[in-house]
Amino acid sequence: MPRKDTGDIASGRLSAEALTHNFDDIAPPLDRRRALIAAQRCYYCYDAPCIQACPTGIDIPSFIKRITTDNLRGAAQDILGANILGGMCARVCPTEILCEGSCVRNTGESEPVAIGALQRYATDWVYDDNATLFQRAPDTGRxxxxxxxxxxxxxxxxxxxxxxxxxxxxxxxxxxxxxxxxxxxxxxxxxxxxxxxxxxxxxxxxxxxxxxxxxxxxxxxxxxxxxxxxxxxxxxxGVNALGIDDEAVAGVRNAVDFIAQLRQTADLAQMPVGRRVVVIGGGNTAIDAAVQSKKLGAEVVTLVYRRGTESMSATPVEQAFAQSEGVAFIKWAQPKRIVAVDGTATGVEFEYTQLDAAGRLMGSGDRFVVAADLVLKAVGQAxxxxxxxxxxxxxxxxxxxxxxxxxxxxxxxxxxxxxxxxxxxxxxxxxxxxxxxxxxxxxxxxxxxxxxxxxxxxxxx
The missing domain is CATH 3.50.50.60 (FAD/NAD(P)-binding domain)
Structure with missing residues (x-):
């Protein structure tokens, strides 16, 4: 039986094996064969639009060309010389709206070069081998x-x-x-x-x-x-508040705190989650909180956003991934109050929204309640x-x-x-x-x- 924490919020909803599977790497690294095939799809453009789309200006055609000759040291230097956290960015960057989104191969008939996966391939060995790529200059005393x-x-x-x-x-x-x-x-x-x-x-x-x-x-x-x-x-x-009634009752917490606790939990079987989780927000934090709730064993996870999905700051790829993981989306709805019994959340009352003639968001007056024992707020940070x-x-x-x-x-x-x-x-x-x-x-x-x-x-x- 799961260990109870607060009401219907509990840990141990899934077995250790299921949790290990659920939280395994969602984008396993390329092996050498697949990396070479992916790299050979690059046109090595002279004035590559992918470079312009990268905030750190990594010379993407150069590092990909080095992969084709098995020069991983040179590829890693290209990447990490421009972006010292290139390993992390290879994993978390929304490449679909940055480098890969600008790839000249990105047409209706062809997929873009897998730049993110190739960047990870070119850098993973650096951390595995603790390789020395850069030397420190003589001490300046400053x-x-x-x-x-x-x-x-x-x-x-x-x-x-x-x-x-x-x-x-x-x-x-x-x-x-x-x-x-x-x-x-x-x-x-x-x-x-x-x-x-x-x-x-x-x-x-x-x-x-x-x-x-x-x-x-x-x-x-x-x-x-x-x-x-x-x-x-x-x-x-800082975390923005919803500014609604009963926001401070048990079962309501900031999504960033939920994610931080999960990241620092050594045994995921000890991480509590609700059966019915409502996530309020439309950014990456909201998506991450919703998906991880589902992976922890929540039965129903609902993400609610006040506008349409096209206005969400989470990319379409992230949104689609959340839905593939079983997260339900409710659009055009804003929270009005937390429904609570004896000081514990049991749901959230929402109001459907719409745009007025000037394009401003407004409530429609039509309200509904979504049952929840855990409410995660992800409406921005400050x-x-x-x-x-x-x-x-x-x-x-x-x-x-x-x-x-x-x-x-x-x-x-x-x-x-x-x-x-x-x-x-x-x-x-x-x-x-x-x-x-x-x-x-x-x-x-x-x-x-x-x-x-x-x-x-x-x-x-």
């Missing part, structure tokens, strides 16, 4: 603080360490990785995030300081004093403002994102920021990696110039 050990922070730290600077990474959580470790569905990256981070840190010059939260035991003013520059890769750790004592009163913020210039420098001189906390073209891992890389380039230019000025000033006239 010290940089990176706050946030997610994709932006890790990318920035590696680029700076590679340039010879000494980097300290601070993060509030007990493990590095950010969303890669805590926020992505387990079946997409089984056992991978920490392997990639271990390899990234092997370049040297990077010190991890985990369990340190900006605003608690870490102040921006102190970091500015003690380091030559500071990079903020804070992500979006930047948690820095407390005044942490230096937040000096950091310019606009529309919930940190303001930066073209070099990713904030309103505070010497303080840079990147990733989801600043926003950008897309809120994706790959974009955060690019932000961190570009910020590191700017930081390197500035601290190197300052070092040159300091040396010149010290030389007697």
């Amino acid at each position: 010290r940089i603080a990176v706050v946030g050990a997610g994709p932006a922070g890790l990318s920035c730290a590696h680029a700076l360490a590679r340039a010879g600077h000494r980097v300290s990474i601070y993060d509030a959580l007990p493990k590095a990785g950010g969303l890669n470790e805590y926020g992505i569905a387990a079946y997409k990256v089984p056992g991978f995030a920490q392997r990639e981070i271990d390899w990234l840190l092997s370049i040297g010059g990077i010190e991890m300081k985990l369990g340190r939260r900006l605003g608690d035991d870490l102040a921006l003013t102190d970091l500015r004093r003690d380091y030559d520059a500071v990079f903020l890769g804070l992500g979006l750790t 930047l948690v403002p820095l407390a005044a004592g942490a230096g937040g009163e000096l950091l310019a913020v606009d529309k919930g994102r940190i303001v930066v210039n073209a070099d990713y420098e904030t309103s505070l001189p010497g303080v840079y920021a990147g990733g989801d906390c600043v926003g950008g073209k897309v809120d994706l891992t790959v974009q955060s990696v690019e932000d961190g890389k570009r910020a590191a380039q700017a930081i390197h230019r500035v601290v190197s110039a300052n070092a040159t000025k300091a040396v010149a000033a010290a030389v007697p006239a």
Whole structure:
């Protein structure tokens, strides 16, 4: 019998064998034969549109061409030189709207080149062998603080360490990785995030300081004093509320917390889930929460979104995958209240929505209830403002994102920021990696110039 936790929310709904199968890698790696066949489909375009579609600018035709000659080291250097988290991005990037979506083979009669799978093939051996691809430059003596050990922070730290600077990474959580470790569905990256981070840190010059939260035991003013520059890769750790009645009753929780708990649970048989789960939202977090609920053994999982599926930020591929896993979709409906009995959720009351003459979303007045013992909220995340004592009163913020210039420098001189906390073209891992890389380039230019000025000033006239 399953162990009961709260009402109808329980762990152990499925056997260990079933859970292992359900959470196995959904995209098994290519073997050499299939990789060569896939690589030979590439036209190796001179001005390849796939490169333009990649936020990190990986030379895709080059690395694929190297695969055809079994030059995996060269292929990996092409990829990881542009995107140091290329292994993770090979697994989680929405390639169908990025590189593969722009592939010239992507016609009605032909599928695009399997760029994501080939990228994984070209990089997996690096982490398996702990291969050395990049050398650290001579130590410059300059010290940089990176706050946030997610994709932006890790990318920035590696680029700076590679340039010879000494980097300290601070993060509030007990493990590095950010969303890669805590926020992505387990079946997409089984056992991978920490392997990639271990390899990234092997370049040297990077010190991890985990369990340190900006605003608690870490102040921006102190970091500015003690380091030559500071990079903020804070992500979006706040969660938007639904703003409806009984939102705080038992059985209602944030989808990001549900996913994080699942990712850190060593034994999935101990992960509680409801029989009837309702997920509210239309992004990747909503999809990941819904699918994983189903894989944990929930009998009925319903994803409800206030507009049509074409407006969902989750890609059509993700939506189709969720439906193939048994997730039911209800479109054009918004939550109005949590139905609760004795302080525990038993359902959600929704109202059908529609567009008015001006194209604005409005309620129709037609309401219905979906039964639920677990309600997962996935209606977006927000930047948690820095407390005044942490230096937040000096950091310019606009529309919930940190303001930066073209070099990713904030309103505070010497303080840079990147990733989801600043926003950008897309809120994706790959974009955060690019932000961190570009910020590191700017930081390197500035601290190197300052070092040159300091040396010149010290030389007697």
